[in-house]
Amino acid sequence: MADAMLPTFVQKPTGPAKLEVPAVSPDREIPIRPTRKQVSRACDWCRARRIKCDNGRPCRACRQRGADCTHKGTNEPRTLPMALKEIEKLRARVQELQAELDAYKSREHQSVPTPSETSIATSPSSTRDQRGSQNGHSSTQASSPSPSVVSKPQWDGIFIATSRSDQTSYYGPSSHFYFVSRIGAYLNKALQQPCAPRSMQPKEARRNAALTNPNEAEEREIQSNQVVGGLSPSPTMTRTQEEYFLSLFWESYHCLMPVIDEVEFRRHYASLWEPSKPHRKNSPLVDIVLAICLQYGYSFISRDAAPDHRDPSSDDATMAGRWYYRRGQSLLAADFESPTITTVQCLIFSMCYLCCASFQNMAHITVAQAVRTAQILGLHLEPPADMPLADRELRKRIWWILSATESKVTAKLGRFGFVDRSQVTVTQPSDDIETASANGATLGSYGNVTWLTYNLQMQKLSHVSFDIHQPLYAKFGEALERSGTNSLYKDSQALESCAEFLAVRLPALKAWADQLPSSIKSPRRQGGEPFAIDRTPLDIDPLAPTWLQRQRICLELLYHSQFTNLCRPFITFYSNASTYTPIAERHAAACVHHAIAHTLIMHQVVTETDFMCGWSEFFFWQWNAAISIVGFVLAYPIHSSTSNARKALDKAVAVFDVFGANFSVAADAADIIRDLTSKADQLAGRLRSGIMAPPGATPEQQQQPAECPAAVNGGAYVTNTNGDDDGLAWLDPSEQNDPNYFSEFMDWAMSVDQFNNFEHFFNSNNPTNAFQFGQ
Template identity: 40%
Template sequence: MTLAEHQVARRRQKRTQVARACDECRLRRRKCDNKVPCSNCTAKGRECSSSGAPKASTLTQASDEIEWLKQRVRQLEAELEQRSDQRNNPPTPIGSSSPSQVSSYSRNNAGYGYGYGDSRALKKYWAGIQLRPARSSNDAWLGSSSLHSFIQRLSVFLSIKLQETHTTLHLLPISASDSKLLDMPAAASDADPVRRLMSSTGELSTTGVYLSPIQEEYFINLFWQTYHTSLSAILDETQFKAHYQSLWVAGGKERRQSALVDIIIAMCMQYGISALPLDTQGILVEGKDALVAGRWHYWRGQTLLTYELESPSISTLQCHMLCAVYLCGGSFHNMMDNAVGQAVRTAYTLGLHIEPPSSMSNKDREMRRRLWWAVYLMDSKAGMKLGRPFMLHDSHIMPQLPSDSFAAARASGSAFTPISDQSTWLSFNLHQTTLYMKARAAYTSFYGQDLHLRDNQTLWDDPHALQVSAEVLTHHIQALHEWTDNVPSALKLKRQNNGTSLSTDGTRLSIEQFAPLWLQRQRVLLELTYHHLSVNLYRPLISFSAKPPPGSRAEAVAIRCASHAIMLSCITQQVLAESSILDGWHEAFHYQWNAAMTLVAFVVVYPHASLTAQARSAIDLAVTVFDNFGAKFAVAANAAKIVRDLCVKVDLLAKYSQESQSQYDHSQGLEGIPMDDSLNVSQGFDFDNNNNISSIGTPGDGNFDSVQNLMTAPELDLFDMAVDLDFWNSLDTLWPERDDFSKFQTEVSAV
């Protein structure tokens, strides 16, 4: 072959094609072959990889990717700084995955005067809201994780979308303006045994509703099958019953004072009467709402507790914790928060934060552990619910978790049958505590992150911040799934059609018919608590302003939030319809209220999501739940009215969103309605005499005037209306002897 022929053959030889260069070759603009690893990486000793990451094809995509990478770098730098700081801090509590709450203060405190070191290392609290509760003259601060803050954002969103309002009388819960809730109690007759104060001294004698011995026995017996097994095992049943019997004097006609007995009676009156229909609640409610039943016993117990402040005992701590439960059931949130704070300080005073010494009996050591972790659980509840800093700091080693063994159950003072080979009645308390530990770790990680936002900017103003926050939560989703795997089968609710317990698969429950009621309630509450905490953790990713892109991780977390709210609504509705497990259970009502408002927000933010139809149906289930509870206490009936009013707004938005999409797709008729500007009403509602919607009208007929009244006011009262649901009570219902009560009642009547 001549030289010319050889050159022609070389020109005709086809070069080997490479589908995609490896990452290193693309970065260095080198030719890459199809080998794995490629020749270049092998020669240089580099790691050869091909991530397959798509390239940014436009300037906007490239800018977005760069901005996201900057956010990610800042987050990783913050995590490295935090890990470096944690190496110099005491270890976290035993059994807790929660990161240290201690801020990374500088060791150089000179020049600041407060001992806090370099202020640049301090963490900044997220913005909250200043709220003036119903009939309160002062504002209260509620953080970003609170439902109240979320409702405010929802209210602003609907105001912009609909430019509408109802009048206060249309939307204000009935109980907030019902004078019967504020009436002074009727004068007591000394001859009436129901209203006679049973005390060996006359120091605390006052007009009020106090129980006879038989009535006290009835309500105290409710405690052991309800709160004792379904909240925290903080009492020794045997010891309490012996203590209660020792209080009776004068041949059983009078009982000596006991703050612990009074608060237990108050709790069980609130629960027991709330489980009865309104027409059978009797004289014990004094014509008021069932949620304030027992307030006279609560008031007397609080008076007795003031004498124990300087020298608290285990009984003092138990009283503070039970008071918090009673106040939470009555929606006295700030008072509940204060009661939890007193419990935390009392627990520290009693030294419960230290592992009990080996010189104590196993029974006493287990009780002290249960008490400490009950305080931890209640502090977690209050902090996450109200969005306020935790009062109990978990940056030090805590006592061991309480045992749920057979030996511990036998020594607890209660005789409940073991529920399986490995579980006892104490297992619910243990697994509920570990659930709150994981939820608190996720909460601390999420709200403790520094998103490097500009002044006056929030998480919901920046799509990239939403993405980073979603990644933070994603790491904790697996931890919650691991918790569900560790729950014993004896504590799991069975599902029909081979459904999975503690999941969002949508399958119906299979309630075990012949299981003890306390065990059935433990199973239901454990699953409801799991869904409730999941809703609260994932809800910040439902953004009304900076909506994340479709298919993003932030959107996936928002959809996960809705799925848990849907499952919670389905479970609550089925349990109320088929059993008495949740009758009068106020915590279940608050869970449902939380889920209902979350679902309303999800439906209006994601009108075309695959889960939207199910979420809308779940809102109807929530109304059914409120109707069920509303037959027993008024605040639930008000909740049903509120959600029904919101459903009208939700359906209206969905209708016009669908029409707008259809008009845009077909380019027919009127132009699509811009959902980011204003909404022009093209149809009206026909209201009957009871202000119920009976038909739909069109512009130009008489029905359109009704919808104009609904839609044209400048400001939405949803926030005032919805928040008032939680704050409809006031101190006057507990202490109605205030000097300015008459003046206050006149003001409310005027409203």
């Protein structure tokens, strides 16, 4: 019965007819209807007529009618998938903005902005106006930067015209140029009298200063020699003479800057000589190495042995080897499009030559060129693991030496660096026995150090100093912005806050000294400690190899120089009687203590040994220390450290006299320090006579002490009560045009560090040779 009723049930369904499901054969597949394609937005023609449109461009309807398919609507999402994607994008953006906001709030509680912080207000308008006027732009342009360009506040430096043209060069507040300018401004104010004429006759060696534009005497010498490419003369030293100077390289520059492979260089040099030819083949690397060796070793040659026809100006060692330098640069120019490791090596040694020859701007440019070339070669990246050990370590040493050199040069000149540390992945080089003896290196090891230990420790010191220097000067800029002035010395509280900031970070330098291996430290007599400021003499070990003794001295001198430079901004020539800045004064004392330690070491080394003979670079280190001591003696005539500082100046003059036998600039430096010392004694004498004079004594009876500032606070002269004069009026360009003010003093001071560029001072009949300075 059920079977009979089944057809009736199928023929009379209870639901609607359209829901009837026909029977399907098991062998037949059910067709699947395709998913309808969603259209995000119809074209303009289809939308206007409200007809169906596909996603084609042009769409099917427009193709059929033969018309243009236009779409003027916006790109807002019109489908669910597009809307979901847009929501996810907006959520991610909100998270990014929230993270940036949280980071910005956290940095507001810190004293120094991080490198990624870019939304900080610019420097005070007065400072920007001054920078703009120095560069020849109007104050309106300088004080109205583009809204899209926001700079960090900074402590502005000074602009000084070079000797070759009226174009100015910028030197930042960390440079000794800036500090010398402060000394000059203070002396002009403290003496309060017209400066008497004083002849500054540069020595005759400065006549042949140019490295790129030789004078008439050099043109005659060029014509008498072979010319390479019409640019540079061909030096005529024999192989024996060249090898003599090259033998000086290994325990001098090589042990301090190991950027070449000793065995490979010797092999390369031997391959340049052919038995049938009197001169070797050209090589830019050999030429620049010979140039620095001549510059270093020329001081060992007696002047009595010089030929009679020789130009007297060539007796100065700083310009020795200039022919090799010029020819090396001519040969090197062809390699810049396809540089090699040799290109970077040549640039490093070129920088050394220029620095010692006192071409500071050219040296700075060469360092930047070397860094960029090293980046082209990928030296900032970790070398491949399948590369030989010696090659891997050489690449690492080249990069880290460049990085350390860049840090020192930028701090010395007060300019911005150009190495982005966040992009550097190469690890520091090794100084173990295996690396030090790779490829048959001959210098070897001593005690618990190798000849590569100095290089590694020097890099660490440079980077520790850089990590202090950068945030410190960012702090200076913030303090200037808050005070609204262009001089840090107008706000004693701001200066003290910066001193507190430095005090927290200086222990990193001492921690670096504490971790040094014992064999790299110079022992002391009388129980003194290495790297200390107790003024105990060195205990020079006669059994230690020459390279190690030189490395010990250089490392300690560099340590004292870094300490001096970091603390020098806190030497203040004017202070407010109502403000006490104990931390800043301690930094000033630390600056002079390290400068004294540097001077005593140099004096002992140059008088008892020949380790530093011929090193013009170390003369410039000593000049930096001496000018720091002079500034302290002038600023703090009554201080517990003033007596030792005054004695150290006599030692500094003795060091300059030793260097002056071969470097004419050193003889000038000795005269400059003597003159500044006499003025410091003069001002101290006025102060002493003013204190010891009986009540009611006339100014004449007190030797006119009123010409000094009126009072003393903590050893520093006090400015007037309204605090509007800090002795830094030289920041005003109008003051720099005063012939009795800052400009002439800076010409006088720059004759030490840029002496080779002052050709227009060489003529004794030139009236500009005699310029005024207070007696």
